[in-house]
Amino acid sequence: MHPSSSPSRRSSRLRRATAVVGLCAALVGAPAAAAASRAPVVPPVVTAAQVMPHLEALQRIADRDGGNRAHGTRGYRDSVAYVQAALDKAGFRTTLHRFTHDGRTGYNLIADWPGGDADHIVFAGAHLDSVPEGPGINDNGSGSAALLATALEVAKSKLKPQRHLRFGWWGAEEPGMIGSAAYLKDLSPAERKRIDVYLNVDMAGTKDIRNWLVVDDDPAAFAAFDDYFKARNISTIDIGIGGSDHVSFGDAGIPVGGFATGIDDCTHYTCDRIENVDPATETTSTNAFISTVWQLAARH
Template sequence: MATAAAVTLAAGLLVPATLAQAAPAQAPAAPAALAAAPDIPVANVKAHLTQLQSIATANGGNRAHGRAGYKASIDYVKAKLDAAGYTTTLQTFTSSGATGYNLIADWPGGDPNHVLMAGSHLDSVTSGPGINDNGSGSAGVLETALAVSRAGLQPTKHLRFGWWGAEELGLIGSKYYVNNLPTTERSKIDGYLNFDMIGSPNPGYFVYDDDPTLEGVFKTYFSGLGVQTEIETEGDGRSDHAPFKNVGIKVGGLFSGADYTKTSAQAAKWGGTAGQAFDRCYHSSCDTTANINDTALDRNSDAIAYAIWTLGTATTPPPGPVFENTADVQIPDNGAAVTSSVTVANVPGNAPATLKVGVDIRHTYRGDLVLDLVAPDGTAYRLKSSSTSDSADNVIAEYTVNASSEVANGVWKLKVQDVAAQDTGYINSWKLSF
């Protein structure tokens, strides 16, 4: 997982990915409802970690960007995927004067217009081998991808996996991938799942809360094991889901904790040691294969597979009618709210419980903005609140609103207010998808 440091990225040439056609020893057995997804043998995941440790040991003790250990790590993962029948693409970029690599792996088949993607960063810091951060997430994603091959899975969605370079320098690899992905290709990604540190030695069980559906899949899995979860806050925005989220792609993921301290309440429900960091070896030389909790690694790897099977084999509902307004509306700086309207007609009955609100607002500081959807009867549904920590540009996102109590037909409004000074912008477009 990266610190808050940022690094300037030198532009490179995008190589697009080509689309081609053991039970846990320490964790409770998965409930019957989860039987469709395979158990991911934790021994297999640990075998990958052993290989990454050996690579680091042979290459100066780390697997950092620009070092031989990183290139050897990505070569190891690529060879496994090539042998399993994936179409792999090695994407190069330049950062800090060194060549970086992303690895993209596409599983043949599935609807190319509905892509489910999972990923993790493969690089370590220079001070250690990075076996929990983030060999653990990389190995869990790799073994899940190999399980897809072993099962001969025929998903309804197209499955894509990614291993990112230079995350520890400021999410460089994942930013490069997203920024060089054409808008039409971005729109095909239904969700991106991120796994950064899933085997912390004093673990917690944290779930990203960025999208209700993706969050719900992971909560359902852990609930079936009798494991309580908490919302992930320690690493929010510090890992590779952030570039996807910033362009409006739905994101989710898991995290077992870094250098924050486990509380007494957390120790009571998860075990482990209160008053101690989730990972005392975070970004240190002791982040070795000895720095892994097998139970956390096992549970989280199984949860990755559960999410891929659940989301990747789901039937995509046929699209409903879409109503859009593409007229620009200027947003006054620290001023009164403005609205943009769409008129919905010929939709019988009430709006759905999963009404999709697609928003494209260009603004120099999105944290200033408050967004509401206003129904024809005047009822307001909060889409986004203001936040001083929400420092990115623009709001390009899709929100889901339970509007089932509202009559569908009528004039719906997007209401936007800038509640702080010094930044400007406008509503570029917005739409309702029924």
Template sequence: MSPRRTVTLGAAALLAAAFLPGAAASAAPTAPQTTVQAAPDISLANVKAHLSQFQSIADANGGNRAHGRPGYRASLDYVKARLDEAGFQTTVQSFTYRGATGYNLLADWPGGDTNDVLMVGGHLDGVTAGPGINDNGSGSAAILETALTVARTGHRPDRHLRFAWWGAEELGLIGSTYYVNNLSSAERSRIGGYLNFDMIGSPNAGYFAYDGDGSSGSGGPAGSAEIERVLRGHFENIGVPVQDTAFDGRSDYGPFIRVGIPAGGLFTGAEGRKTTQQAQLWGGQAGVAFDRCYHASCDTTANINDTALDRNADAIAHAVWTLGGEGGTQQPPDTVHSDDLESDTGWTADPDGTDTATSGRWERGTPQPTSWSGTALQLAAAGGDGALVTGAAAGSDPGANDVDGGTSSIRSAPITLPAGTRTLSFSWYLAHLDNSSSADYLRVSVVGPNGSTTVLNQPGAATNRAGTWRTHQADISAYAGQTVRLHVEAADAGTASLVEAGVDTIAITR
């Protein structure tokens, strides 16, 4: 997080009003027009468990989780694996900055109006000086647990929910800017609001909301005032006063407000010092920084105010449930089969003896990332270390071990599907350079006793396509009660294209 300015408003919190889907922004509070389902309590213990994971990741990777360092990718893998298990559709978006590959993680909750998207995000990276537990493990962990609570409760809001974890924020909002800049105008218009949570467990905590209504500054785009009022409403309900923090774009909301997307969020203070008046409002020490370990090696799990973290995590859920609209709930899916590819579960390469590829044959292994002139080709596993990949070794150059000369396939061991089986989900990518064509492809099929169904068919094209992990879901209810196998095939069927593919984090639910 970058340093920010704060503006003192006094102890009184503003009146809360619901930001309902499709509601127009207004400078004055408006009465809710419908009853909104109360948000569930977010487990502080679960949020802190995520923080402990981030700490362990930093400890095992040079003491930090910074852009371009292995600790960042391990943090992303941890978050992604939890979301995949919960049924989110995840996408890993890669970018390059200062000669290193960075990653954003997007997680879409199926359902809701995709023309009215509510986004919730924060940066996952830290600085190189330390593990970055408050900045911003705190926001990342609370957002993750809120997302998992959405899945756990089977929440189905009116709006489409998209959660985001940004890379390289500490270097200048690089990841979130890359995401927004690569949205089409139509995609931008579908995002009805963005909520940002960055440093929400500062040890000498304050309670700040971004000034969406412009009461102490310039405010945000139309709709930002409603977001601010909803967030303030949670704290009013628990008797905690809130002050404005300048909405100057110094965290990942910046790229969103620059293109007119309404935004808001919460913050508990960084290197700024708590005033005497603020100490009277919130407790803590006057004249001392909100976070004395800001951007320092001591930003560890010991650098967290549990009360502030708990209050802010609940505020995130309050905003998601209120702003998302009342859509009801449904029973979460039951997992009947999963394979994270970390151990041998019986996959067989070239099962029919018909493969024609001369290199880059499918295998289960630990992929070594490759790229060509900034285009990511072979990717690290989507979660953990193992994945199905077209030649795990990088080779002497990016074209040394990719799929060449034809087709390559791999097939799972038999999987018995119980009655009621509905959905197959998995992570996948197809990457190639502009010497590819539509003759190249990645296909995933379900093979049953009476035939097969292709559930993913991604062709190549004559353009550079960077590898990005995506999540695919398919209805396989027609195979319920049967024994099936999963069949994965890739092809370099054109003219010596450079093609890489991968599949990971497989799950079948009912």
């Protein structure tokens, strides 16, 4: 038999053993914690039930306000009020940027999500106005709804992006990209320089489409959109900068990305109503936009 140890020596050995166990646990846990912090944030996925109600709201606004949501009309002002109320409730900082076109006051709605590096901004946008001839539910209520659904998912997820997230809904774009150009004109050169990339969504719910039209300018944005669609066996066509709200940003020297689902037979006519939007296409477009915003916001 071995002789018994003294109480003081047993206590000392116990303290050393406890310390060793704690150190080992810390060393094992540290890499796991670091790996967890580096794990990519998985973007949420929405359903038509989360997107289409925004289009239904814009249709109701057009129906009660003269049949359209064009620049300078009550229909457009009510459209802005609807989107702004949803964003304010979700915790965004919203501002109205005013400009004048054709003798009437126009409004761009800007929404900033708190947090992220303000010197590196991911800016997502869509035009909210219609033409005087119709309610503009696909052109571009569909893009505005996809953008709003994306912003609300940011709030719901309590996203903490590396880069600052800003969203914009443009007015008077149908007359020739007036609202977005006015907004950029009022930014200082330093403020424009802080925008790393602008992402645009225009006509997100066209029926019977075969190809999504993806803007090929900013490499990261193009890859994010193109990869999303191709992973789902959806064909794409590369397009340059032209024909939508991102033109103003491109002209200002800001890298741009985005997509559209193409023009339909009701574009700029009274038949561009809620029935003119395919819910499945609208939902696919919205999830593509969410996925890309999540990816680009996580990069520094």
